[in-house]
Structures are given as C-alpha cells and as structure tokens.
Amino acid sequence: MDDQKHLIEVRDLFGPGPGTQEEPPTVVLHGVAGIGKSTLARQVRRAWEEGRLYRDHFQHVFYFNCRELAQSRTMSLAEHISKDWADSAAPIGQILSQHKKLLFILDNLDEPKWEFKGQSPKFHLNWSQQQQVHTLLGSLLKKTLLPEASLLITARITDLGKLIPLKQPCWVEVLGFSESIRRDYFYITLDHVCHALVSWLVCTCLKQQMDQGQELSLTCQTTIALCLHFFHILQAQSLGTKLWNFC
Structure with missing residues (x-):
C-alpha cells in the first residue's frame, strides 16, 4: 500500500511488521524482470544453509523452482523435499510435523500457467500422496496443507492475488542491488x-x-x-x- 512503503532488509522479511507484532507467513517479492528476484531467493536459501540468515527462525528451508515444477504432471511434497537429503530415509514426517519452523521458497510462481481457480478451498492433502503439481502448490498457498508454514514467493506482477490464491500476503518490491x-x-x-x-x-x-x-x-x-x-x-x-x- 502506498501509505505503508518503507525500506526493509532481507533479514527482516519474516520479522514483525511496522505497527504490528504479527509475523507475516507469506511474503511476495515482486519486481520487474531481471531485477534480481530469483537471485535473491537463491541467496536466502544459501545464507540459511550457511547459518547466516533465519537460523533461529526456521529449522528447514525448501526451494521450489516453479518453472521446473511445471514440467512435471504429478508429485508429492515428500518426494520433492527428499531431494535435499542424500539418505533416502529422510525423516519427512518429523520435519513436516513442525511446519511452523518451515519456509518454502516458491520462485517464479507467476510464470507457469497454473490452474488454481476452481479448486475447492476445503480440500486437504497428505504430504506423502501424489498430486497434480498445481493442486499441491494450491494447497500450500491456501494454507490447507501445512497452514503454519511460511512462504517466500517471487513474481513479476503485483496482481498475483487475482491469479493465485494467497492468504494475507506481505508485498515487498525488489529494488535491485546497490552499487x-x-x-x-x-x-x-x-x-x-x-x-x-x-x-x-x-x-x-x-x-x-x-x-x-x-x-x-x-x-x-x-x-x-x-x-x-x-x-x-x-x-x-x-x-x-x-x-x-x-x-
């Protein structure tokens, strides 16, 4: 909103907003093409892995490249998450049971032609079952799957809410890199x-x-x-x- 514009650091994206103590569970990074949204998203994941960002806030951070996901017809959340572990016996159930400590990065969410409209707002998915990709992502966005998990979304357009179901997102414009x-x-x-x-x-x-x-x-x-x-x-x-x- 125009009357709420202020500069914010990456480390404060999931901290309390100005004038409120509630932490936004969904943050949308928007900006023009080539401004650095995807680079920033990947840097967030890397900084977390190196212990420099959000370590006290999130126990696990998962990166989803929506361009790549759009090439698959079906998948399960467990299948995608297990790619981050060399050991096939990753404790997926234990990890997802503490979804308040999870951050999902959905990069380039607006580019594939998703079909979220018409999905039932009441459906609930099991993290282990195979589903169409847009159905799985829709459940994360609508908070019917892992409702307390945090989302970091990158997109070019500011009217993303008209195309994709978002629950009370915090909009942040990426201004690009300083000199x-x-x-x-x-x-x-x-x-x-x-x-x-x-x-x-x-x-x-x-x-x-x-x-x-x-x-x-x-x-x-x-x-x-x-x-x-x-x-x-x-x-x-x-x-x-x-x-x-x-x-």
Missing part, C-alpha cells in the same frame, strides 16, 4: 573465473609434460610464473598471438 553490492557480486564472480583459469593453466601444463613423457615437475610458485610457463610451452605461435588468445 556496493553489485561491485561485490562482480568481484565474487570474477574470483571464481580466475580460480577456474588458474586450474586450467595448471592442468594444461601438466598434460603437456605427460604427453611428452616428461617427469611432472611443474614448480611455479606464482600465477605470473605459471602464465610464463604456459606461454613457453606454446611455441607454434608468436608471443603476441599467445597473449591475445590468453586475454
């Missing part, structure tokens, strides 16, 4: 690429020695020394061409 966060995000990505490049250089140089039947004796102590060694073993091209291809 400092964009810089950090870029540096992290660049750091990963650099690590991959260095690993590729090491493997290429070692493979060259193996192919020539030489003893593996790569002793480069710095990245510069490794690059010079790489240029040295590529003798078929001029140095200028080597540098250009390397860049």
Whole structure:
C-alpha cells in the first residue's frame, strides 16, 4: 500500500511488521524482470544453509523452482523435499510435523500457467500422496496443507492475488542491488573465473609434460610464473598471438 512503503532488509522479511507484532507467513517479492528476484531467493536459501540468515527462525528451508515444477504432471511434497537429503530415509514426517519452523521458497510462481481457480478451498492433502503439481502448490498457498508454514514467493506482477490464491500476503518490491553490492557480486564472480583459469593453466601444463613423457615437475610458485610457463610451452605461435588468445 502506498501509505505503508518503507525500506526493509532481507533479514527482516519474516520479522514483525511496522505497527504490528504479527509475523507475516507469506511474503511476495515482486519486481520487474531481471531485477534480481530469483537471485535473491537463491541467496536466502544459501545464507540459511550457511547459518547466516533465519537460523533461529526456521529449522528447514525448501526451494521450489516453479518453472521446473511445471514440467512435471504429478508429485508429492515428500518426494520433492527428499531431494535435499542424500539418505533416502529422510525423516519427512518429523520435519513436516513442525511446519511452523518451515519456509518454502516458491520462485517464479507467476510464470507457469497454473490452474488454481476452481479448486475447492476445503480440500486437504497428505504430504506423502501424489498430486497434480498445481493442486499441491494450491494447497500450500491456501494454507490447507501445512497452514503454519511460511512462504517466500517471487513474481513479476503485483496482481498475483487475482491469479493465485494467497492468504494475507506481505508485498515487498525488489529494488535491485546497490552499487556496493553489485561491485561485490562482480568481484565474487570474477574470483571464481580466475580460480577456474588458474586450474586450467595448471592442468594444461601438466598434460603437456605427460604427453611428452616428461617427469611432472611443474614448480611455479606464482600465477605470473605459471602464465610464463604456459606461454613457453606454446611455441607454434608468436608471443603476441599467445597473449591475445590468453586475454
């Protein structure tokens, strides 16, 4: 609502709202395409796994990619949740019995053509039974399945409630990354690429020695020394061409 706009941090999405002590069970992150809604949703899951976010609030956080779910005709909630465990004997019943401590992230909920209209508002599903995907999601959204679980939804449109049944959602607009966060995000990505490049250089140089039947004796102590060694073993091209291809 226009008279309720204020900035909010991600860590406060499931805290008490302004002027109320009630914690919103359903939060909808909306915004234009490409603003970072899905990235933010995945970061929430990752931050929880690393113990940096919502650890005192939620015992389990489950991420649902609605684009992928739309490719399946039927599924059970237990089937989807068990994918997060390497052990097939995951205690699904015990986990879902404490649904007040659960957070379900439904990413890109508005993109598939769901058919929620016409579903009975009174139906109740068992978490272990196979159901059509839209029926299962509809039961989560209507709070007929795990009514005390929290939901974090991402969507492009603000009139999501006209298409999908939502129970008292809290609407939050994603404004995008600040300049400092964009810089950090870029540096992290660049750091990963650099690590991959260095690993590729090491493997290429070692493979060259193996192919020539030489003893593996790569002793480069710095990245510069490794690059010079790489240029040295590529003798078929001029140095200028080597540098250009390397860049």
